[in-house]
């Protein structure tokens with residue numbers, strides 16, 4: 476029974492699962508936290524990866540490893556492969572002006588947006604790598620001048636696992652390349668002209684691999700000690716031969732692989748980000764900008780809507796109310812659907828969909844009756860879900876068909892989220908058992924690399940539960956009244 480490892484290097488933590496390549500059975504797992512903040516030194520991800528691998532019992536007995544990671548983060552390397560500055564993450568909004576400039580320079584308005592959607596499947600917002608590169612070129616020219624290569628979090632970790640063998644060895648996959656803003660999902664080619672437009676010059680970018688192509692082999696010395704191979708001497712091969720490195724992918728594409736999403740499935744992931752996505756046979760190009768036309772990890776496409784405010788809205792509401800997450804859930808479920816008109820617009824980190832990078836959150840509809848912890852808890856859950864329901868509508872407007880809605884991510888552990896989601900979405904949701912579906916998707920990709928074949932091995936998704944409820948359209952109607960009434964951040968403090 477060959478084993479494989481899957482890594483999820485996400486915003487808040489790194490998770491590692493070791494699974495049986497053929498059956499998908501979970502053998503062991505580990506995790507380690509990431510630092511807070513929207514700007515992070517990639518070396519912190521590497522340290523967390525080592526710790527999570529160690530907690531998972533090492534990699535000495537696996538045949539292949541794949542790394543999935545948070546998308547879009549800008550990892551800049553100098554000519555010797557050193558990190559130039561901390562990475563700007565997908566949820567860092569300082570590049571919002573850069574995004575606007577890139578649209579303006581492409582003709583502005585609908586013309587500019589259509590240009591980008593047709594060229595690379597997405598309309599620039601602060602999240603995408605191209606806008607971060609523009610920000611770097613404008614705001615830190617000395618640092619920008621040192622950049623020899625740019626890659627994404629999962630590319631960099633895969634490269635480190637290979638022993639960081641020179642910039643030409645950087646590898647990525649279609650899924651994550653499609654979130655840069657300088658790679659076209661429809662042609663499968665980089666757009667060096669757009670990289671130059673964003674950054675002012677062309678720098679080295681990772682080679683884009685096919686879904687089951689090898690990115691290289693694990694350098695056993697890089698994990699010595701941390702990964703249960705204290706015996707590894709420099710250059711010594713692992714006991715069973717080389718450990719293969721898969722191409723890896725973005726965390727959402729990995730989640731699609733992890734739950735085995737197929738035609739008609741829409742996945743809603745409630746992690747640090749909220750995402751709504753489907754696997755599609757053709758690329759999306761939404762000039763409205765709500766749907767990003769990503770590629771997936773199987774050779775197909777992954778139209779996706781992403782919000783900046785998801786599970787951490789619940790964390791914040793719980794902190795505000797002085798309760799834990801389970802108590803927040805109980806409180807929310809003790810208030811009536813619609814919270815008697817109390818609405819939370821959850822733009823705590825600004826927002827990406829809709830594009831409101833400087834917005835703040837707000838609470839509307841306070842009365843003597845609604846000023847209770849239960850109402851506030853319910854409004855937090857409903858507001859977060861309403862933003863995702865808007866995303867689901869946008870996906871449908873781009874042609875997605877909705878059979879099953881599959882709910883995953885840390886936020887899906889909340890009973891209130893699982894029970895209120897069908898009221899807000901107006902359809903039942905399918906919830907797999909709590910798990911690490913991004914890491915699982917990466918492991919499934921690693922199994923595909925190890926076992927070969929035209930498709931990834933079939934791993935059954937067992938013990939899913941369906942949550943159904945009478946739709947309550949009034950929740951979304953009230954949210955729609957409230958969602959444009961927000962204040963901007965206070966300019967001087969950024970808060």
Ligand SMILES: Nc1ncnc2c1ncn2[C@@H]1O[C@H](COP(=O)(O)OP(=O)(O)O)[C@@H](O)[C@H]1O
Pocket residue numbers: 485486487488745746747748786787789790800801884885886887888889890
């Ligand atoms: N029981 C729960 N109820 C609500 N939220 C939860 C629960 N358990 C975990 N979470 C939240 O899930 C989030 C982490 O989810 P995860 O999908 O691992 O995020 P990411 O992949 O972005 O790092 C945290 O914000 C955490 O508070």
Ligand SMILES: O=C(CO)[C@@H](O)[C@H](O)COP(=O)(O)O
Pocket residue numbers: 485486487544545546547565602654725726727746747748749750779781
């Ligand atoms: O920016 C996006 C998708 O476009 C985010 O979904 C990131 O990929 C971060 O993911 P999580 O840490 O929330 O899983």
